[in-house]
Amino acid sequence: MNALSSPGALADQAGAPTGTETDGDIDTMPALELCALSKRYTLGGGLFKRGRALQAVSEVSLAIPRGQVMGLVGESGCGKSTLAKMLLGLVTPSAGEVRVDGRPLGDAGQKALARHIQPIFQDPYSSLNPRKRVAAIVELPLRVHGIGTPRERARRVAETLDLVGLPQRAATQFPGQLSGGQRQRVAIARALIMRPDIVICDEPTSALDVSVQAQILNLLLDLKQEFGLTYLFISHDLAVVEHLVDRVAVMYLGRIVEEGSREQIFAAPRHPYTQALLASALTPEPGLGVPDIGLGDVMPDPSNPPSGCAFHPRCPKAQARCRETRPALMAETTGVSRAACHFASA
Amino acid sequence: MPLLDVQDLRVDLPVEAGTLHAVRGIDLSVERGEMLCLVGESGCGKSMTSLALMGLLPRRARLSAGRLDFDGESLTALSERRRGQLRGRRMAMIFQEPMTALNPAYTLGNQLCEAFLRHRLGNRRQARERAIELLERVGISAAAERLAQYPHQLSGGLRQRVMIAMALMCDPDLIIADEPTTALDVTIQAQILRLLRDLQQELGTAVIFITHDLGVVARIADRVAVMYAGEVIETAPTQALYANPSHPYTRGLLSCIPAPGKTPPGSRLQAIPGVVPSLVGEVEGCAFRNRCPLVREGQVDAARCERTPELRQLAGAHQARCHYAEHRAATRVVQPELSP
Ligand SMILES: Nc1ncnc2c1ncn2[C@@H]1O[C@H](COP(=O)(O)OP(=O)(O)OP(=O)(O)O)[C@@H](O)[C@H]1O
Ligand SMILES: Nc1ncnc2c1ncn2[C@@H]1O[C@H](COP(=O)(O)OP(=O)(O)OP(=O)(O)O)[C@@H](O)[C@H]1O
């Protein structure tokens, strides 16, 4: 059934967004499941030249339980945004599958997908149409999906602006007349107006100053509490990740190399790359300088990844075996964390 | 003599509603080999200040300064041609958004070597060798091959590293870096910050580093200047600023960031409520007073805050633009009153 395009959908969706048509063990089923998701780009290539392949994302499997926040961290260019775009249907996976509430995304169709999963991107400047008023920007997803009458839509816009803490007068303003934090609130309002179950945040606060960042993080946590939202939260700021998330996945060159609870990852990281990442975080303590974490200075080329464990040229613990065999992502004995390293600490 | 000596720098921009006073009387001095960090709210004039120093302001902008000296020479007196000779050669800038600074139509090699050749620092082969060496130092693999690539073929992180290599090509005396590592992950950030620090120590380069990241500031800055609404509201050696932040805005900034081990995960973070006053037209009194917790909680004489505070000398090289900068210890313990 497709309730989304019927005018009555507005009333159906007015409550918490957790209800769906599927019954049964919805609570044990992850809200979002990535099954061996991969993306390969072809680089260069021209009339007489074969393009080179770049494996941006390789066989990523992850499950995010309903109402939880999964943090995603990793090196610049390791494939985080590509992964996010596949979840949003903006990039087609080369292999693998995304499941929402246990159902493959492909089945649901593009429109239904957008209702379940909404993005908040990094840049509140370029992601808002400068020639549209805030009310029109926030309303757009409802119009696209043909939800509600103009009056109902106007009411919902007003409610949503309220929810994200924007004054009603903002409705008639243009993005250029708002501060950075207010613009990011507009982007959040636009994401929430569809009452999504899942929000994909790709560096949502990295362009903002710390006071505005604090307001946005407070808002994301409030919304999680109130509506049981599920988040994938991509960020380079490990202090922010530690504050916000329940679980953390760490990527390196397109693969998940470690996944675990917030407590485990931050207190006892098992993979050497995670350890290096945490050692590089700069806490606001003057006098400590910038640590040399001993990874060497030359980054790997993603279109020509190293053999075996892709981290081996930089890994302080690498052995001969690491050059030959790629370590699988294995759960440890208690099964709550996974790491891809032949010599992962217990 | 400081390398850069700025007094009462002002930048005005004509806007629809009148004149926007983006930079309102800034004093800055930077010594050779010093790392000065510039922090402050989005829109407080950090980028405008750096563009003014580089001579790259938008054409409509009006600049005035009591003094604007670089290595003893007044920049305001220089011809556009002389200014252009300094730029790239002795002062270089790393921009917030690398795509605005890289030309999509030229290869990285062309762009890296351009200033080096233009300033006649060597021949093509030497330019190429230096470019390769610097690309390797900023952590770019297959550096020689990269010279033939175009900017769009690189990820954002790689582009930013190319920008940094480009700024270093002519071995400048001053580098202004506008949020150069914001888009990078922490391992690459650490590597680039170490590189900047090493070069600075090796070559005596002065760096003005603009960032929102108070962790970065703590680790790299010799001195910090905090800006608010177009003014410097506090400046101090790094240790002193973190140990004893004296302007209520600086204290607000430091309490907004989650501190691992101190802030419980998932708890509410402190924010600074309210918004910056409009800088179109004159700002009367302390620019922070509509948001100042000391005023809101009635701990200070609000009437006094309606008079514009000067940047006052506190202990050592510590300066703050607040009538009540010394009242910190006394006011900290006072609990905010709950309204009934
Ligand atoms: N459209 C594209 N065509 C070819 N290669 C691409 C494309 N988009 C991304 N890539 C490459 O895929 C890899 C992963 O990029 P992605 O943007 O997902 O990284 P990221 O982890 O989000 O990095 P960052 O932290 O810098 O945002 C990079 O090597 C990038 O150059
Ligand atoms: N071309 C322009 N025309 C008019 N006003 C501008 C222009 N560029 C910037 N401004 C305004 O000048 C003020 C100072 O902007 P500036 O870019 O220096 O801020 P910033 O401190 O660098 O902020 P951020 O941290 O967001 O980069 C802001 O109020 C901004 O809106």
Ligand code: SF4
């Ligand atoms: S498998 Fe080997 S190279 Fe890879 S992370 Fe583990 S120790 Fe390092």
Ligand code: SF4
């Ligand atoms: S001068 Fe007054 S309003 Fe301004 S920061 Fe100091 S106490 Fe607050």
Ligand SMILES: [Mg+2]
């Ligand atoms: Mg990204």
Ligand SMILES: [Mg+2]
């Ligand atoms: Mg700026």
